[in-house]
Amino acid sequence: xxxxxxxxxxxxxxxxxxxxxxxxxxxxxxxxxxxxxxxxxxxxxxxxxxxxxxxxxxxxxxxxxxxxxxxxxxxxxxxxxxxxxxxxxxxxxxxxxxxxxxxxxxxxxxxxxxxxxxxxxxxxxxxxxxxxxxxxxxxxxxxxxxxxxxxxxxxxxxxxxxxxxxxxxxxxxxxxxxxxxxxxxxxxxxxxxxxxxxxxxxxxxxxxxxxxxxxxxxxxxxxxxxxxxxxxxxxxxxxxxxxxxxxxxxxxxxxxxxxxxxxxxxxxxxxxxxxxxxxxxxxxxxxxxxxxxxxxxxxxxxxxxxxxxxxxxxxxxxxxxxxxxxxxxxxxxxxxxxxxxxxxxxxxxxxxxxxxxxxxxxxxxxxxxxxxxxxxxxxxxxxxxxxxxxxxxx
Numbered sequence: 544x545x546x547x548x549x550x551x552x553x554x555x556x557x558x559x560x561x562x563x564x565x566x567x568x569x570x571x572x573x574x575x576x577x578x579x580x581x582x583x584x585x586x587x588x589x590x591x592x593x594x595x596x597x598x599x600x601x602x603x604x605x606x607x608x609x610x611x612x613x614x615x616x617x618x619x620x621x622x623x624x625x626x627x628x629x630x631x632x633x634x635x636x637x638x639x640x641x642x643x644x645x646x647x648x649x650x651x652x653x654x655x656x657x658x659x660x661x662x663x664x665x666x667x668x669x670x671x672x673x674x675x676x677x678x679x680x681x682x683x684x685x686x687x688x689x690x691x692x693x694x695x696x697x698x699x700x701x702x703x704x705x706x707x708x709x710x711x712x713x714x715x716x717x718x719x720x721x722x723x724x725x726x727x728x729x730x731x732x733x734x735x736x737x738x739x740x741x742x743x744x745x746x747x748x749x750x751x752x753x754x755x756x757x758x759x760x761x762x763x764x765x766x767x768x769x770x771x772x773x774x775x776x777x778x779x780x781x782x783x784x785x786x787x788x789x790x791x792x793x794x795x796x797x798x799x800x801x802x803x804x805x806x807x808x809x810x811x812x813x814x815x816x817x818x819x820x821x822x823x824x825x826x827x828x829x830x831x832x833x834x835x836x837x838x839x840x841x842x843x844x845x846x847x848x849x850x851x852x853x854x855x856x857x858x859x860x861x862x863x864x865x866x867x868x869x870x871x872x873x874x875x876x877x878x879x880x881x882x883x884x885x886x887x888x889x890x891x892x893x894x895x896x897x898x899x900x901x902x903x904x905x906x907x908x909x910x911x912x913x914x915x916x917x918x919x920x921x922x923x924x925x926x927x928x929x930x931x932x933x934x935x936x937x
Contacts, residue, residue: 651810654708658685662701662792663693680790699798705789714765715793716757718784736827745808752800756793760811767791771830865925868936872918899923899930
């Protein structure tokens with residue numbers, strides 16, 4: 544009896560659904576106990592997954608999917624040697640259509656013929672290509688009609704620049720060689736240099752009636768620039784094309800006078816940024832320049848010439864503004880686009896028509912006194928381009 548009283552039974556454990564997991568450190572203890580098993584399983588799983596992905600890429604079909612079972616794999620946690628490997632058991636192959644690989648033309652058409660890239664255009668009476676729908680410059684614009692349907696309706700279709708294909712931006716190098724102002728020797732020289740460029744980059748291109756369209760994929764968005772050709776002897780710049788990127792478009796292949804030429808190389812000319820494009824084109828005497836920068840340079844030149852012209856003026860030309868009085872009949876008055884400025888036209892006593900500007904904010908009581916049809920003696924101040932109201936004499 545004394546021995547039986549000295550033995551103490553453990554308290555009963557509640558084996559309900561959630562009773563055994565009430566310990567807050569349950570998951571930590573479980574990980575410590577099964578750490579090696581969990582690590583070996585994760586290494587096996589992710590190692591087999593990588594090799595399955597590589598095999599599926601190599602043996603991928605046009606319209607088929609291969610299924611693999613990951614049964615019977617060995618431990619590849621320490622598979623640094625070729626002896627340790629894993630086994631893949633191929634279960635089934637689902638194929639749709641033929642096993643023929645896609646051509647470059649099909650890849651190019653599939654990547655470009657998308658809702659966010661294609662554009663519906665038509666020729667106007669002035670033989671200019673114009674988009675049919677409004678808002679096509681917006682980033683979320685979509686063209687629901689496919690390439691074949693657009694060709695049936697409008698006999699052409701276009702491709703938008705500056706759009707994303709995967710992680711890269713689409714642009715086009717539009718080269719217009721066949722221009723009426725170019726002599727024949729220059730056209731032949733430009734065509735020869737363009738073919739040398741195409742032979743080097745080895746890319747598919749579109750041959751047009753006036754030149755070439757070269758598709759470009761870049762890591763950074765290209766700017767809309769003008770393409771110049773520099774004569775190596777006379778150092779003369781001639782505009783021969785442009786870079787069509789964001790907010791621009793080119794007419795797609797299979798349109799009239801647009802023939803796709805498929806080379807053995809890639810479908811797109813793949814570059815990193817604008818600097819790489821300029822570096823490659825400079826080797827063929829082609830210079831990329833922005834139209835906005837060219838305009839800024841012209842405006843700076845004009846501004847500098849105006850300053851030089853003013854500096855050469857004599858001091859007598861910097862006299863104060865002239866004031867003169869006229870006897871005028873008020874013909875009309877109306878408000879201009881400038882705030883608080885009115886334009887008043889008059890007929891002078893000599894029979895000549897003119898006008899002056901009146902600031903209604905500084906002189907609010909003058910405008911009612913200038914009645915249409917009435918004659919007034921007015922003092923005006925002559926400026927560089929316009930005459931301004933001074934005061935009413937009588």
